Amino acid sequence: MRVLGVDPGLTRCGLGVVEGMPGRPPVMVAVGVIRTPVEDExxxxxxxIEAELEQWIAEHKPDAVAVERVFAQHNVRTVMGTAQASGVAMVVAARRGLPVALHTPSEVKAAVTGSGRAGKEQVTSMVTRILQLPERPTPADAADALALAICHVWRGGVAGKLQQAAAARAHLEARAEAQARLQKARLRAAVEAQQGKAARQGRTVSGGSR
Incomplete structure (x- = not known):
């Protein structure tokens, strides 16, 4: 599974592409940051942000996009910009038909470090170690994007398999139920046919006795 992690932000939007599967060490494919001038509208x-996200998806062809879930912060202006960038990322992914997953910061921290309260330095250190990078990814937005991708590879992959198993089980149950209904209908038809035959024979015998 190849996942594009997006750490949304209006000034800096972190991007990280990771490839792997649950139970195996993931590998970094690409990492970067989209920067936009503060003075622009x-x-x-x-x-x-939309244009660069389109380029990243076209170039790296991820199977899914993982975006950090936006939470209210003290700085309303900052959270609004983050939410706007997050919305753009989801729209770009949906336009391409890619599944989008939202992970909370605590989920990502727990997946990467084992603690949902880990600091940014600890997250960056663990991302560097997990991906076996020669140097720490900077800025923190880039490291956070890689952490999002790692989280989804490990957690999303397992969830996806569970969903597939549940869907397969539901399909088998529906098929078994349909076969049972068909068998009951055939049995009922056979009984009715037998009863009709017996009734006709009874009328024949009755008519002949007269």
Whole structure:
């Protein structure tokens, strides 16, 4: 599974592509940051984020996109920009037909470090170790994007398999139920046919006795 992790932000939007599967060490494919000028209009900055996301998806062809779930912060202006960038990432992925997963910061931290309260330094250190990188990914937005991708590879992959197993089980149960209904209908038809035959024979015998 190849996952594009997106750490949304209006000024800096972290991107990280990781490939792997549950139970195996993931491998980094690419990492980077989309930067937009603060002096530009918000709409233009979002257009730039959209265009670069399109390029990343076209180039790296991920199977899924993992985006950090936005939570309210003290700085309303910051959280609004983050939410806007997050929305753009989800729209770009959906337009391409890619599944989108939202992971909370605590989920990502727990998946990468084992603690949902880990700090950014600890997350960056563990991302570097997990991916066996020669140097720490910077800035923190890039490391967070890789952490998101790792989280989804490990957790999303397992969830996906569970969903597939559940779907397969539901299909088998529905098929068995349909076969049971068909068997009951055939049995009922056979009984009715037998009863009709017996009734006709009874009328024949009765008529002949007269």
């Amino acid at each position: 918000v709409a233009q900055r979002l257009v730039r």
